[in-house]
Amino acid sequence: MKLDPFYLIVDSAAWIERLVPLGVKLVQLRIKDQDEAGLRAEIRKAKVLCARHRCQLIVNDHWRLAIEECCDFVHLGQEDLQAADLPRIRVAGIRLGLSTHDHAELETALAARPDYIALGPIYPTILKQMKWSPQGLERIGEWKRRVAPIALVAIGGLNPGRIEGVFGAGADSAAVVTDITLNADPEARTREWIERTERWR
Numbered sequence: 001m002k003l004d005p006f007y008l009i010v011d012s013a014a015w016i017e018r019l020v021p022l023g024v025k026l027v028q029l030r031i032k033d034q035d036e037a038g039l040r041a042e043i044r045k046a047k048v049l050c051a052r053h054r055c056q057l058i059v060n061d062h063w064r065l066a067i068e069e070c071c072d073f074v075h076l077g078q079e080d081l082q083a084a085d086l087p088r089i090r091v092a093g094i095r096l097g098l099s100t101h102d103h104a105e106l107e108t109a110l111a112a113r114p115d116y117i118a119l120g121p122i123y124p125t126i127l128k129q130m131k132w133s134p135q136g137l138e139r140i141g142e143w144k145r146r147v148a149p150i151a152l153v154a155i156g157g158l159n160p161g162r163i164e165g166v167f168g169a170g171a172d173s174a175a176v177v178t179d180i181t182l183n184a185d186p187e188a189r190t191r192e193w194i195e196r197t198e199r200w201r
């Protein structure tokens, strides 16, 4: 499947309301530490906003809520995958993205026949503690050869100066959090990402 080359990840529907109208076409709602009612409300808001702006919404982690709220794409990590009911996700017609960080995880992910595979962290990330060292650009090429024709998402420490490198190495989409959400001007940075990924759109 074709993914937009700019993959924004945010932790609230408020961010989606702020940034998606600028032209974002692929966004992940990645919320940690909220109760079920709060999560459901955020997913509902995000869904309405994304439908209005023809943006693909991907729900991180919360696959049960994604099914109940009729979402059409979820992202799961390897631990999430172990706990998930893949047949239920499939029967609900939900597309699936999976995280990978090493060769064993890659084989597990491929066996689940996902719609995309993410590789990270490409560069050091400040968003969360990770037990893997930065993968580097060469790993992207290696992953691409193994996963094609499945789409490959690069994540971790990305910024506009690193876009050429990740796409040149074979990524189909670049996922980003703090370069935008911690930026002094998130709107301007979002526009910059959209412009600088145009060549791969």
Ligand SMILES: Cc1ncc(COP(=O)(O)OP(=O)(O)O)c(N)n1
Binding pocket: 028, 030, 060, 061, 075, 076, 077, 078, 080, 097, 098, 099, 118, 119, 120, 128, 153, 155, 175
């Ligand atoms: C596009 C994308 N890639 C990787 C991740 C990380 O997923 P996971 O390993 O489950 O970690 P959390 O994001 O849930 O902390 C992702 N969310 N999106």
Ligand SMILES: Cc1nc(C(=O)O)sc1CCOP(=O)(O)O
Binding pocket: 099, 100, 101, 119, 120, 121, 122, 124, 125, 126, 127, 128, 130, 155, 156, 157, 158, 175, 176, 177, 178, 179
């Ligand atoms: C959520 C996440 N998952 C990763 C992985 O490697 O699986 S790296 C990462 C953080 C990405 O944030 P930033 O763009 O701010 O570095």
Ligand SMILES: [Mg+2]
Binding pocket: 060, 061, 075, 076, 077, 080
């Ligand atoms: Mg997860």
